[in-house]
Amino acid sequence: MQNYNPILNVDSYKTSHYLQYPEGTQYVSSYIESRGGQFKEAVFFGLQAFIKQYLMQPITAADIEEAEEICTAHGVPFHKEGWEYILNQHGGYLPIEIQAVPEGTLVPVQNVLAQVINTDPACFWLTSYIETALLRAVWYPTTVATQSREAKKIIQRYLEETADTIDGLPFKLHDFGARGASSTETAAIGGLAHLVNFQGTDTISALLAGRRYYNAPMAGFSIPAAEHSTMTSWGRDREADAYRNMLTQFGGNGGIVAVVSDSYDLWNAIENIWGGELKEQVENAGGTLVIRPDSGDPVDIVTQTVERLMRIFGATINDKGYRVLPDFIRVIQGDGVSLHTIEGILAAMKARKQSADNVAFGMGAELLQKVNRDTMKFAMKASAVRVNGLWRDVFKDPITDTGKRSKKGRLALTTRGNGELHTVREQDLGNRTNLLQPVFRNGKLLIDQTFDTVRALAGVPRTDSALAKAG
Template identity: 70%
Template structure:
């Protein structure tokens, strides 16, 4: 992931550097929590904290880090807490004296429910809790938001498969990640791509596979198939379009194999009606595998439905037990242009109206999946809720009269399942004989919970 060691001291907002001088005298502990305050989705798929811990918190800060931070922050115009960082280096060998509690990754979390809670473990480092807000909040909001959007897509596709197909067996491969080139960085592609794979198993984002192996012990988190792009088709020239398609069949088709071929470089309808449906029809039918036709332009709803109808005109169809038409196994469709949460539902709704089963189509999503989100998509925030002063915990909260949605929680917090089986945040001192679902995952340089990717997936699927 990170190609060189990151200076964690500089992985923060500038104003954090001055906060060590701003707490009340004799403040020894600060406790903060992370939550989604709502936004586009009412539930979130909590994921990604373990990546951050392994990448950034299991590597200690060094004297070089402190010296570099002193030079940069001093020149930048803000105070530098050199004594505080030197204390961490000398006392804890550079590992951060904090405790992070969190829900199990893969948990489906209602809005305004605490996902993670952070506090310093050394009374000399009360400033440290909020100092890491920038890095840890980013580490949670981004993969959680990608996983959440992907999960909602899965729910929509599942709904239409249950209504229009005999089986939902292919659900795991119904939404493919095309987002690597649209991500801001390779690290973002890896993190976001792996978040998508919590819900699905199809991806073209290779970086996500590396992240899955590195951070969650996943030997192979996702899969793909040979596929054409416009350059490999158009390099044959317009007059040889059929030969380009035939080459794809010769190179990649065969028993139990899948190959995807973009087919709208020139005239999609000609490609379906005359090339795939006439010239190459017998080869498609007899190859023993599945050819996946990919449109890549036009109105997604109109193009997908017409593509399927035209393929049925050439290759036939069967009617399943629910009365919906299904292409023969030798041919399918994947739509990878203009795909979003909304357009997936629009396409499947239009197919439903035409009695076309959802099993005929898969989707590919690019920047819409990995990039067209931000911290406000789920209104993520990390806020201090308690401070210990003179050995006494005090509630900390904000309650702006100009925006009640930003009202924050008070006290040390816990998460339980209430009598309705719904996750609920309560004060830690109200637990009584209950156990909080927030478990310590990191403390003073040690990873205490090491989830596997299979465990994350199973937990998400349980909801």
């Protein structure tokens, strides 16, 4: 990011906190958790991207000068001596250690996900100073990855109930969210968080993030697809020619092409164009046509579209007793898609004996933008300080909201006898394994995960047949 100043990636009030700790404070230890919210478990993701992008570059004298100028004009204190100490004694690298669970790990909410502590007692104030940047770097991609995985669970359940195979699962939810995201960086890290669970995306910035931060040469795949402008540019009286051109340009040889078909009259497009004038070409092209209805009530539109296509092109009965369209034609719903509508559509299809194999989904703002820190109630809180050589517990316990009670002490994440993850005080760990591992210390990345390892931990199986189909 051009002109990035790490000292100023902070909330204003943080700049005065170095003056607020008890005299003799040496170390401050803080942790990050999801306190609850919409989901019961979190897919931890995104920390490595933040470390590589922002923590592995040292601060400079110019950063300090700019920060002093901004803070002074802004009306808040500036700890110039502290930042100059970091520049002179640590070469500008932040003297902190970050521990975290491996990315992709599924952790029940209300458990520690990451823990931060300063490594130089002169920089006790630094742990909480980085909260603004670090918490944002974790809550957003973790929330997107978690929601995406919840969608995967829904789709997988219906495939297991109504389809002969779940091989196509990695391509059942496609990321349509780039244009609805608040920034390129949001689209990149959110889009990559989705790809922890699926392999379909139209968010190219996510692919770049995968290459840059997780050693993923190609994290996702897409296909040629139409938009309304490319269809309506032909004019209403040449709608069939617009569709025919899509089949000519991109059909055949096992290729997949998606065509939005509601520009004027979806039912006419299905009945009289795809199922009439172009029926023979659709059947014999040698690829797969994916019809995209893009307006109306999603549940009604998808089930009706599938039903009409089955009446025109036929269907087979699979081993589960559900109807499946021929391989040369499928449906993708990309309008109004959310966890709620995915469940509703698939339930309605099941009731009509339509296999979930007939449909895929495209999810936009619901996937990348309609989440916030409170979706999973994320927080970063101090839990221990060392003052004059003695450790103290630090916690909050507001009587007005017990849900905001924070944890005490230096923490560890381990497993119970039944394999369930839970948080304990580090001093009570005994001989159990601590899943929190140091990933960053004093400017250096200590563990460099690949995207494949993240996917494996998140429970995303490799499906080479699906990859071949998409490619």
